[in-house]
Every structure is written in structure tokens, then in C-alpha cells.
Amino acid sequence: xxxxxxxxxxxxxxxxxxxxxxEKCDIRPRSFDFGARRGKTFLLVKVLSNIxxxxxxxxxxxxxxxxxxxxxxxxxxxxxxxHPLESGAVxxxxxxxxxxxxxxxxxxxxxxxxxxxxxxxxxxxEIDGDTLKAVREEKNISLGELAKHLAVSRRAISKYENGMxxxxxxxxxxxxxxxxxxxxxxxxxxxxxxxxxxxxxxxxKDASDLEKEVLGAMMNIGFDVFRTTKAPFNALSRDAExxxxxxVSDYSEAVVKRARFMSSLADVADAYSVFxxxxxxxxxxxGNTVLVRHxxxxxxxxxxxxxxxxxxxxxxxxxxN
Numbered sequence: 237x238x239x240x241x242x243x244x245x246x247x248x249x250x251x252x253x254x255x256x257x258x259e260k261c262d263i264r265p266r267s268f269d270f271g272a273r274r275g276k277t278f279l280l281v282k283v284l285s286n287i288x289x290x291x292x293x294x295x296x297x298x299x300x301x302x303x304x305x306x307x308x309x310x311x312x313x314x315x316x317x318x319h320p321l322e323s324g325a326v327x328x329x330x331x332x333x334x335x336x337x338x339x340x341x342x343x344x345x346x347x348x349x350x351x352x353x354x355x356x357x358x359x360x361x362e363i364d365g366d367t368l369k370a371v372r373e374e375k376n377i378s379l380g381e382l383a384k385h386l387a388v389s390r391r392a393i394s395k396y397e398n399g400m401x402x403x404x405x406x407x408x409x410x411x412x413x414x415x416x417x418x419x420x421x422x423x424x425x426x427x428x429x430x431x432x433x434x435x436x437x438x439x440x441k442d443a444s445d446l447e448k449e450v451l452g453a454m455m456n457i458g459f460d461v462f463r464t465t466k467a468p469f470n471a472l473s474r475d476a477e478x479x480x481x482x483x484v485s486d487y488s489e490a491v492v493k494r495a496r497f498m499s500s501l502a503d504v505a506d507a508y509s510v511f512x513x514x515x516x517x518x519x520x521x522x523g524n525t526v527l528v529r530h531x532x533x534x535x536x537x538x539x540x541x542x543x544x545x546x547x548x549x550x551x552x553x554x555x556x557n
Contacts, residue, residue, distance in 0.1 A: 247270065286313060324352055371414045451482070459480070496525070
């Protein structure tokens with residue numbers, strides 16, 4: 237299956253599951269392929285044939301953006317190196333859950349979460365230790381007897397009862413002996429490794445002069461600014477209540493393309509979208525992305541001034557559509 241086919245399948249699944257979907261991001265570099273929202277659930281989705289193609293820098297940015305959007309990053313793939321991804325299993329790559337398309341469909345369309353996760357050494361299941369202990373005692377099976385059936389130590393059984401994960405083989409044997417489901421469903425929305433949602437000190441270290449000027453001005457009027465290097469926007473700016481996708485560039489046709497995608501993602505992510513543009517004759521809108529002349533930044537005294545402008549331009553844009 238080609239990556240484009242896999243991407244289209246993922247979008248189709250989420251549409252059937254009544255998610256609101258952004259446009260596909262066909263701008264490089266890109267840390268994700270699209271955003272999706274259903275109620276309070278927001279996903280940043282990336283599609284790869286081989287999940288080993290997910291690099292550390294891309295993962296770090298994807299996880300960081302997901303936290304800022306109060307969402308979850310997820311990767312859909314087909315294999316890891318030479319091995320196909322198992323259905324019903326979650327693989328972690330740099331702290332991001334990765335699944336195949338069947339597992340993705342089961343979780344988000346059918347409401348059936350995975351039970352298995354991959355870790356060094358094989359596939360594992362998180363055991364419901366309280367249920368294991370209660371059923372074992374109810375059936376009058378001692379730790380030693382159960383350990384003997386499984387060919388493990390009494391200490392291992394005690395650890396399972398205290399929440400230690402087990403291999404699939406052990407989990408299946410436990411469920412067969414006790415005639416009770418013991419595997420805990422995996423909540424993919426909670427399992428990714430969350431970075432701090434505070435700006436990093438060196439965010440602007442490698443930025444261009446224009447980025448440093450514009451993003452510095454955004455900080456000066458009261459925004460926390462989280463610079464990106466692999467997203468189709470330059471930063472996510474945030475005050476106490478609002479998120480603003482922030483683009484920075486000289487004016488070009490590429491700005492129009494980026495602004496259009498930013499508008500689509502902002503609609504899904506419940507955010508504003510602004511593009512600060514140098515060498516532009518007058519301000520304009522592209523979708524719900526407001527293009528603001530770089531020299532007009534001097535007019536803003538605080539974040540409320542910019543947000544008021546964005547609201548006004550959004551209202552004007554809506555009235556004209």
C-alpha cells in the first residue's frame with residue numbers, strides 16, 4: 237500500500253467517526269500530515285510506511301505541538317524495518333504511539349482499544365492486578381499453585397498483581413486458568429510522552445533575522461512563543477486563553493499556500509491564524525488566516541490588540557463569504 241493510500245484511508249476512517257479534518261499538509265518540511273478533532277479529542281496525525289522513518293527531532297516537535305493543542309500525536313504505519321505492525325498492538329517511537337491502519341480503525345471508528353504494546357523483547361499486556369488477585373483468591377488458588385501452572389516464580393505472580401505487565405503468552409494463560417479477562421485496554425490518548433509546554437530558552441537561536449524580529453515582537457506584546465522548525469507555520473503563540481498559529485515570511489506564492497493550510501488547521505484546532513509578512517503592500521485574509529504587514533506590528537501594545545484585529549478580520553471575512 238502506498239503512503240498516499242494509507243493517508244487517505246486514515247482520513248476516511250476519521251471522517252466516518254465524525255471527526256473534523258484539516259486539509260492534508262503537502263508543505264515540506266512537515267512534522268505531521270493533518271489535524272483532526274471530535275469534541276475534546278484532538279489528533280495530530282502522521283502517516284509513514286515504515287515507522288522507523290520517524291526521527292527524533294520531528295517526534296519532539298510533534299509531541300510539543302500536541303501538548304500545546306491539548307491533543308495527542310499518533311503515527312499510522314505498516315511496518316517497522318522488516319516486520320509488519322501487528323493489529324491490536326501499539327508501538328512507541330520516540331514517545332509517540334504508532335499503530336497500523338486496522339488498529340487505528342478499531343480504536344477511533346469501532347471504539348475497540350488495543351490491548352497489546354510492543355517493547356524490547358516482544359509484545360506485552362498490562363495486567364489488571366486487582367482483578368487477578370481477587371479472582372485468584374475467590375478460586376482459592378495460592379500464589380505458588382498459580383506460579384507452578386505458569387512455570388514462573390511466586391514473586392512474578394505477586395508482581396503481576398501489583399500491576400507489572402506480562403507477555404502475551406503469560407497473559408493468555410492467566411486468563412485461561414482463571415477464566416477471566418485480565419488485559420487492560422490501552423488509552424492511546426494518554427500514553428504518549430508529554431514534554432513541558434513552556435518555551436525553550438534556545439527557541440530562537442537558529443531563527444532567521446526576520447523570525448527573531450517578529451517572534452520577539454510577539455513576545456514583547458505578551459505571548460509565549462513556541463518556535464517550530466518542521467511545521468508549515470513558524471511558531472505557535474499563546475496567551476492565557478488563546479492559541480495563534482504564527483507564520484513569518486517575505487511575501488510570495490508560498491505564503492498563500494502555507495496560509496491556506498494554517499487556516500484549515502486553525503479551524504480544527506480552535507485557534508487563530510496570522511501570517512506576519514514583509515514586503516506586502518496591504519493586509520488581507522487567506523481563508524481565516526489574517527496576513528498582517530510586518531511594519532504594522534508596531535501598532536500593537538499588547539496581545540489583546542492583535543486578537544481584536546484577528547476577531548475583526550474574521551468577522552469581516554465571514555460576512556463576505
